[in-house]
Amino acid sequence: MTALHTDLYEIRMAVSYLRRSLTGQATFSLFARRLPPDRGCLVAAGLADSLAFLERFRFDDDELAYLAGTMGVPPPDLAALRALRFEGDVWAVPEGRVVFAGEPLLEVTAPLPQPQLVETALLNFVTFQTSVATKAARCVLAAPDADLVDFAARRTHGLEAADAVARACAIAGFAGTSNVAAARTWGLTAMGTMAHSYVQAFADESLAFRAFATDFPAGAVFLVDTFDTERGVRTAIQVAREFGLPGERLGVRLDSGDLGALAHLARRLLDQAGFLRARIMASGGLDEYDIARLVTERAPIDAFGVGTKVGVSADAPSLDSAYKLVDYAGRPVLKLSPGKATAPGAKQVYRAATADEPDLLCLREEATPGGREPMLVSVMRGGIRQGRPDSVADGRERLRNDLAWLPAGARWLRGPEPISVVHSPALRALTERLTRQAFTTARPAGSG
Amino acid sequence: MTALHTDLYEIRMAVSYLRRSLTGQATFSLFARRLPPDRGCLVAAGLADSLAFLERFRFDDDELAYLAGTMGVPPPDLAALRALRFEGDVWAVPEGRVVFAGEPLLEVTAPLPQPQLVETALLNFVTFQTSVATKAARCVLAAPDADLVDFAARRTHGLEAADAVARACAIAGFAGTSNVAAARTWGLTAMGTMAHSYVQAFADESLAFRAFATDFPAGAVFLVDTFDTERGVRTAIQVAREFGLPGERLGVRLDSGDLGALAHLARRLLDQAGFLRARIMASGGLDEYDIARLVTERAPIDAFGVGTKVGVSADAPSLDSAYKLVDYAGRPVLKLSPGKATAPGAKQVYRAATADEPDLLCLREEATPGGREPMLVSVMRGGIRQGRPDSVADGRERLRNDLAWLPAGARWLRGPEPISVVHSPALRALTERLTRQAFTTARPAGSG
CATH class of the missing domain: 3.20.140.10 (nicotinate phosphoribosyltransferase)
Known part of the structure; x- marks a missing residue:
């Protein structure tokens, strides 16, 4: 400036x-x-x-x-x-x-x-x-009971814009941001899970989840859609059991497919396995309209990662x-x-x-x-x-x-x-x- | 970064x-x-x-x-x-x-x-x-014979984004940018005329145009739509005559209304007054679709100022x-x-x-x-x-x-x-x- x-x-x-x-x-x-x-x-x-x-x-x-x-x-x-x-x-x-x-x-x-x-x-x-800020507030209105996380940094209009977006989302009521620089600048909560590349870098998905649970036992959110979401959720449950993770420290992130149906499936599997407090996060090109539809469908989603469409206020x-x-x-x-x-x-x-x-x-x-x-x-x-x-x-x-x-x-x-x-x-x-x-x-x- | x-x-x-x-x-x-x-x-x-x-x-x-x-x-x-x-x-x-x-x-x-x-x-x-760059190139395709100028700085996603936009527009083939910082950084041609506030700051439009012609005789582009475009063009012609400006140093900028019809009107008035080489610039929320329509209408526009819609790649x-x-x-x-x-x-x-x-x-x-x-x-x-x-x-x-x-x-x-x-x-x-x-x-x- x-x-x-x-x-x-x-x-x-x-x-x-x-x-x-x-x-x-x-x-x-x-x-x-x-x-x-x-x-x-x-x-x-x-x-x-x-x-x-x-x-x-x-x-x-x-x-x-x-x-x-x-x-x-x-x-x-x-x-x-x-x-x-x-x-x-x-x-x-x-x-x-x-x-x-x-x-x-x-x-x-x-x-x-x-x-x-x-x-x-x-x-x-x-x-x-x-x-x-207006776009982000609309996401908050769409899901007043869920946590929203700013995932926009990779597609905002420059990195300076990414920081301004993280701040605007925080004003709008977001729970956190993936943008570490912005979190540092404004004292926001930095949040993040794992990417598909992490799963791919290991010889199989369960090895990736085990490594992640070893390194981040305080809060292991597993990305479960790299190959097949149902199999991914089952693997996450198996690894959580191996590591004795309590439900509140287990999460799964859904990033593709029919997020509503998959959230219901994941909830059922997690509940059956006794992980009643495990959290489900959804992401992947979401905006306030998608979020409102998922909320209307009563999709059991605890947190939404919202990125590009909020970060550029797409519409x-x-x-x-x-x-x-x-x-x-x-x-x-x-x-x-x-x-x-x-x-x-x-x-x-x-x-x-x-x-x-x-x-x-x-x-x-x-x-x-x-x-x-x-x-x-x-x-x-x-x-x-x-x-x-x-x-x-x-x-x-x-x-x-x-x-x-x-x-x-x-x-x-x-x-x-x-x-x-x-x-x-x-x-x-x-x-x-x-x-x-x-x-x-x-x-x-x-x-x- | x-x-x-x-x-x-x-x-x-x-x-x-x-x-x-x-x-x-x-x-x-x-x-x-x-x-x-x-x-x-x-x-x-x-x-x-x-x-x-x-x-x-x-x-x-x-x-x-x-x-x-x-x-x-x-x-x-x-x-x-x-x-x-x-x-x-x-x-x-x-x-x-x-x-x-x-x-x-x-x-x-x-x-x-x-x-x-x-x-x-x-x-x-x-x-x-x-x-x-893609959006800007589409504007160039829409008006291959006109000069395009980046006017986006005021509505890009931050000032760093404004600089990147000016550069992307230059790659796309724009003739210049209004963004002085970007022009300096990348050696682009800075371009600019006057705003409505300039016209309003004087007791009347002709006084504003006279002041501008006094200060910038090398290239006086008058903004003619603050009150009434036809009157504005006539005032521009009158001031250009008073100052003995040759046609190639006179320009008018149209920023509202039916730009095609107004460009034809302005061209006729300028030509009748002997300013055959005076240039007509159009601006005001333009994108490649607007430009293509004006070109199809054979609107006699020599330069387009394109801003917001290119700077945020609106669609x-x-x-x-x-x-x-x-x-x-x-x-x-x-x-x-x-x-x-x-x-x-x-x-x-x-x-x-x-x-x-x-x-x-x-x-x-x-x-x-x-x-x-x-x-x-x-x-x-x-x-x-x-x-x-x-x-x-x-x-x-x-x-x-x-x-x-x-x-x-x-x-x-x-x-x-x-x-x-x-x-x-x-x-x-x-x-x-x-x-x-x-x-x-x-x-x-x-x-x-």
């Missing part, structure tokens, strides 16, 4: 602003224009990386040399860029909270070049991590997110591009205690409506973080509370019914006034 | 192998089981990061301390992990080459713990970057990729899991000069069939890279050649017809023998 992680146009615009002292306070609002298909809500994430990026924002000497040389940025502009830090204010919805389309996830106010230059990074962090790998100027130098502004119009002004979202009332989108300057909670909180002032650093556990706790608040219809995996978002009378009046101005004068809206 | 970027089970297996000296030469093969929907081929990518990872592979002191403390790895195992480096051989399909389902993209041979530990990272790099954000043990200690192995069976042995793919013959999948030990080219080349021996480092331009050149070779049916964007892959008689015989052994004995295949 460096300041050069930005689109070229941000640098061009910043240079242009700085040359003519267009450095008035600008507020940009980051929000999702609409929810992806089948999403009843979004789970906010990406704020921690956003704040870390803003705190460290500066062009270093190597970057400035590149801008001077290859990009031909002249010395006076370079000096101005060199001096830039992020010195603004940030209001944001904390990680783990549930939000809806059109509600700001984050608002940044600072002298115009600053929020312009950080657009690319902030949009990236929030869009990606919110997508994945919605991005959001239709936007980062839009809503106020500049004290005048609210809007944009009228077809399908991409924006509401003007710095905002606040107010939520009622019960979910039978819609969320209220207000101008930030409006008085707090009675009995409602503001969703955006002040997380940075003058470039300095406010409050204690947020932990993964904080996000997890918020999501647990918000999911309890969320009505059943918004939790549905297919055809959900999101909470609606109502614009306050003051916001509506401002939007109408600026739109009228834009259409009736040759000058754009908010040109005051 | 650290050695700890691995799944926990890899470490457990490696420890288990090391304890019992299961350190025979193991070959793992990385391939896509099938092509994603509507893909007629894949464009190989991710090899450069894979080799860099292998070269640097080692557990550092902090990582070992974590494994010792939190993970409870005992001192003798730690010592063995501490000493590990990647000392093996790698055969791989060079970046930019076109491949098909079931063809190895990469094969790693080394003492068993080594290729096991690097599985997660290699699968990640190759799966992600091949997905994106196929991952591959059904696998990294499977195919040979251990001199004995070929296979796996019979339903739907996930693997072919045994180290392999080579041979390609005919003309695409009317299928690719041939052979055992590596087989003699080269006459008149065919081997697709996998030796890129690392004993942990040391072979040959000169590959550049982005090398990959780009290979793809250009391979796309020229590829028959029309495999280039179709919808319902393509991939080249088929035929297994050699020797490979078929080995697969049959090992499968028969696995079914007819209590011991798994290849147990020798």
Whole structure:
């Protein structure tokens, strides 16, 4: 993460602003224009990386040399860029909270070049991590009584993405991750069993299981599908007996075939053998829809390993997110591009205690409506973080509370019914006034 | 990228192998089981990061301390992990080459713990970057006569992913990227115009365009849709006249609405004003299908900015990729899991000069069939890279050649017809023998 992680146009615009002292306070609002298909809500994430990026924002000497040389940025502009830090204010919805389309996830106010230059990074962090946290939360909703484990690292979009995915899954309520680096970074529980290659490296399956039970007697989860799942489960039982493993230290992982039928078969075999507390884990290209189907079938699965489809948020790998100027130098502004119009002004979202009332989108300057909670909180002032650093556990706790608040219809995996978002009378009046101005004068809206 | 970027089970297996000296030469093969929907081929990518990872592979002191403390790895195992480096051989399909389902993209041979530990990272790099290079190449196929620019940085899965996407797009043949950090790292052409916020920050659109023309007279691409596209184009023309900009230094960017109709309108206005060489750029959620439709409509668009949908490979954000043990200690192995069976042995793919013959999948030990080219080349021996480092331009050149070779049916964007892959008689015989052994004995295949 460096300041050069930005689109070229941000640098061009910043240079242009700085040359003519267009450095008035600008507020940009980051929000999702609409929810992806089948999403009843979004789970906010990406704020921690956003704040870390803003705190460290500066062009270093190597970057400035590149801008001077290859990009031909002249010395006076370079000096101005060199001096830039992020010195603004940030209001944001904390990680783990549930939000809806059109509600700001984050608002940044600072002298115009600053929020312009950080657009690319902030949009990236929030869009990606919110997508994945939302997808992961859907898996938790699908199997509230099972343990979920993040197995995504091998197919996320890079290793840095793997770490962000592990963290988003933890916020969503996952029990652990296979990603050791991520577990170390965020204090998550690392989990793992064995691969097919392990079974294949031994002369036969039972030798592989014996070796594993010897090395990891505290928790031996055997992968049983390398050759034939039923035979694999029987071998696991035989080895567990040989080693005197109690049921709670025995597990089997199913990774292919009809997972529901195989889970019933494995449970029966384990129970008949007296391993009533042995656990069954299922994996293999699972998403929330597969998990929900298995839960509906009452498949006796104790833990799901979910990987690729959550790690890339396969059916919605991005959001239709936007980062839009809503106020500049004290005048609210809007944009009228077809399908991409924006509401003007710095905002606040107010939520009622019960979910039978819609969320209220207000101008930030409006008085707090009675009995409602503001969703955006002040997380940075003058470039300095406010409050204690947020932990993964904080996000997890918020999501647990918000999911309890969320009505059943918004939790549905297919055809959900999101909470609606109502614009306050003051916001509506401002939007109408600026739109009228834009259409009736040759000058754009908010040109005051 | 650290050695700890691995799944926990890899470490457990490696420890288990090391304890019992299961350190025979193991070959793992990385391939896509099938092509994603509507893909007629894949464009190989991710090899450069894979080799860099292998070269640097080692557990550092902090990582070992974590494994010792939190993970409870005992001192003798730690010592063995501490000493590990990647000392093996790698055969791989060079970046930019076109491949098909079931063809190895990469094969790693080394003492068993080594290729096991690097599985997660290699699968990640190759799966992600091949997905994106393939998606980007489809955009190039859709608009062979236009310039394509990577605009994805704001919605990729993290900033590291943004850099990998910019590189994959460059291999695919894109003319440039908006991502300044990536442009610097790989010597790509950084490109960028202006955002809506720039237009909004000025009191009116023409003032914004004047400021931009003042600051960037060498190439002024005006974003014309902030309020009304036709008015925006007229303003751009007026400002270009005021500044005496010749047509080749004027451009307009369309970012919303009916891009085809607006491009025709903009072209007419520009031509009427004498700006015959002014360029029209289109952007806004475009993918290869949108681009193909615009090209079919003969929309006069000179450049396409493509972002999110390529950057996350929206309709196929991952591959059904696998990294499977195919040979251990001199004995070929296979796996019979339903739907996930693997072919045994180290392999080579041979390609005919003309695409009317299928690719041939052979055992590596087989003699080269006459008149065919081997697709996998030796890129690392004993942990040391072979040959000169590959550049982005090398990959780009290979793809250009391979796309020229590829028959029309495999280039179709919808319902393509991939080249088929035929297994050699020797490979078929080995697969049959090992499968028969696995079914007819209590011991798994290849147990020798």
